[in-house]
Amino acid sequence: MTGPSIRSSAHPPIRPFIEVSGLTREYAAERAWLERRVTFRAVNDVSLTIGRGETLGLVGESGSGKTTLGRCIIRLIEPTEGTIHMDGTDVRALESATLRQFRRRMQIVFQDATGALNPRMRVGQAVKEPIEVHRLARGADADARVATLFQEVGLDPSYRDRYPHELSGGQRQRVVIARALSVEPEFIVLDEPVSALDVSVQAQVLNLLGDLKRKRGLTYLFIAHDLAVVRHIADHVAVMYLGRIVETAPAATLYGDPRHPYTRALLSAVPVADPKPGRARIVLAGDPPSPLKPPPGCPFHQRCFHPKKNSRCATERPELRVLDGAHRVACHFADEWP
């Protein structure tokens, strides 16, 4: 892994707010025709950092391991290997009492707001409950906090008495965001928070998330498959493929000068709301390989179109190496594009 950025001053280097190193999560793959159980790595040796107040966008195809990684970081799922530090504290070493304290500081918002809310609980109560569980406020104080939170996420406080089914999809996602905010977290994993919403409502929620981040100084891990949405909200972006990060860079670099062929293909495949021709689209052949049988060498080599691709790609896996500053790429020929 690459550590925190090296500073030339006499002060000790400032550790990034979130620091993940060598994180791996294995799952057992049930294979009916085999007697024995096989394991595979849904997340494979991932290292990343997120600075305080920053947003890391995590993109990649379905099944590449984004959700698993996000959940491992906040210990909703136990990693198989690796370390996670938040604000300098080793999150994996925490015992239950201190872990509960840390849980408050790390929240998650899922894609499916409907599934995340209890259908028989009024949404005001859903937001109030974590406040009371974490003993941040009680009774009328807690109610006042709920009212403020509703206003903050753009919901009229009178909606507190409604049930989830009496709200629209966008309103439910606002409730879920209010609930995550209710315990005053510093770090939020947003797992496809707008994917289920219509574009007009998606824009409202994206604006809200941006405003909240700036106002409260929040740190986000923003998981999405829509690269246009990520461009809009992220400071840094990491691209996952088959459980590994294959490229990571500041957003402007990743979108302006992508170096991994997979990132290039992904970006060129994003439709642009503009009928003028002119963009050459790279259409990748084939499907992503199964994580149960990752190919030898570069995980991308079967679909790769890099003009320099050669036999080395099929045997030797490229490490995620520093190309330039914070720009890291796992491709043997990242700096050899024509």
Place this chain on the structure above:
Amino acid sequence: MTAVLSVRDLGVTFDTPRGPARAVDGVSFDLHAGETLALVGESGCGKTVTALSILRLLPDAARVAPGASITYAGADILKLEAEPLRQVRGAGIAMVFQEPMTSLNPVLSVGWQIAETVLAHKSVGRATADARAIEVMKLVGIADAEDRYRAYPHQLSGGLCQRVMIAMALACEPKVLIADEPTTALDVTIQAQILELLVDLKRRLGLSVLLISHDLALVSGVADRIAVMYGGHIVEEAATADVFAKPVHPYTEGLLGAVPRIDRPELRLAAIPGNVPPATEWPAGCRFHPRCAHAWDRCSTGEPGLVAAGANRTARCWLIEEPGRRKSS
């Protein structure tokens, strides 16, 4: 240009516990020979109901407005008897549905399912149908079509299943292909493959395509014309370039501002305030007025009709009569 398919005054109402839901209302459009017309709009605006009406696949609970007509090959589909309707569904107009996995039968091999479609619409034998299945699987770019014939849906990726669905739709050589969100469930790199395939097939087979999508950006690259739907209405219809260069309807304008663009990051998106109301509660007047930045009192009382808004374009908005009311942004 000749219209292969003409929809006129289509209205579809569902009776629900909360009253009648006017899912589609006063929808008229022509699909011209060899063109791709995109039907675009947010969830619940009536895209799928419109498509299902064309093939008469609506659930029994649906009531079609008495004045509606859908003309294909000189006949009104809404009035066809069972046998000619079967002909239209097979060899005339074919449809690809949104969820490839759930539209395929999980216990039958995909090749068998394609061959079944051929048998249902053509008087040919099993061997001919099987050969045709393999032929169309090759046509849609499925490698090892002979082997894949025997594969079950769960053994194929989402992208391959969607290719199978397209192969099935093309098996009886239709003139019109209706594709309802054909790439929504797919990853972006696979989405690009399927779009490329549709464009290529359209050109090679001379198809006319009705492409249904919620994604303006996606259709911008493939559609010749766009019809934007809101609240069961078509609110604007124009050539793709015109829609993007100068949207007439405030909803179209709003949608264009709300879509995050990968080539133009901005700090805030121009979100449209509010939500789409349920189909049982369309507001009086213009259905978009509670969310519209330009609305004035006329908009909340009178319902605008779909009228000409320049050369070869129509829109449903009072601003066409009173352009001075448009607020500059």
